[in-house]
Amino acid sequence: xxxxxxxxxxxxxxQFFTDxxxxxxxxxxxxxxxxxxxxxxxxxPVVLTLNELAPAICSSDVKYSAEFKxxxxxxxxxxxxxxxxxxxxxxxxxxxxxxxxxxxxxxKFKYLNLTLACFCQxxxxxxxxxxxxxxxxxxxxxxxxKLIK
Numbered sequence: 235x236x237x238x239x240x241x242x243x244x245x246x247x248x249q250f251f252t253d254x255x256x257x258x259x260x261x262x263x264x265x266x267x268x269x270x271x272x273x274x275x276x277x278x279p280v281v282l283t284l285n286e287l288a289p290a291i292c293s294s295d296v297k298y299s300a301e302f303k304x305x306x307x308x309x310x311x312x313x314x315x316x317x318x319x320x321x322x323x324x325x326x327x328x329x330x331x332x333x334x335x336x337x338x339x340x341x342k343f344k345y346l347n348l349t350l351a352c353f354c355q356x357x358x359x360x361x362x363x364x365x366x367x368x369x370x371x372x373x374x375x376x377x378x379x380k381l382i383k
Contacts (some may be wrong), residue, residue: 235277235278236275236276236277237275237276237279237281238254238273238274238275238276238305239251239252239253239254239273239274239275239276239279239281239302240252240253240254240256240257240260240271240272240273240274241270241271241272241273241274241276241302241304242260242264242269242270242271242287242291243269243270243271243272244267244269244291245267245268245269246294248291248294248296248297248298249297249298249299249300250282250287250290250291250298251274251276251279251280251281251282251298251300251302252281252282252283252284252287253281253283254273256284256287257271257308259284262348262349262352266351266352266355270307270308271307271308272304272305272306272307272308273304273305273306273308274302274303274304274305275302275303275305276300276301276302276303277300277301277302278300279298279300279302280298280300316346317356320339320343320346320353320356321356321359321360323339323342323343324339324356324357324360325360325363325364328360328361328364328369328371328379328380328381329381331380331381332380333374333378333379333380334357334378334379334380335374335377335378335379336350336353336354336357336376336377336378337377339353339356339357340353354377357379361379364381368383369381369383370382370383
């Protein structure tokens with residue numbers, strides 16, 4: 235029986251089928267981990283729920299395969315300008331010697347509907363770049379950092 239599904243293909247070419255309604259939940263994952271998403275028509279798929287998908291992706295021995303036809307490849311990459319906007323804001327805040335907090339950044343960019351993990355990744359990336367430029371940081375508390383030099 236043919237069914238329309240959302241195909242998630244990992245960097246190591248493993249394929250997972252899930253319900254198309256999970257599209258929005260998988261966008262950020264796909265962007266962060268370089269996975270490809272496509273709408274497909276597939277013969278007799280094993281369709282995973284989100285709760286089943288997460289452990290399946292983490293286990294390298296879990297593999298599913300089925301004959302499918304790609305109906306629509308989905309370009310995922312977070313818009314570079316959006317990521318740059320977030321990182322530039324974080325960088326400017328650090329350089330102004332402000333305390334940068336995960337909650338503060340998430341609140342500022344709440345309209346983007348990104349997870350705390352995504353914002354944490356942006357803060358870490360900016361901190362690493364500034365450290366490479368010779369700056370130092372102190373940790374003020376959970377998810378809060380300040381540039382000291």
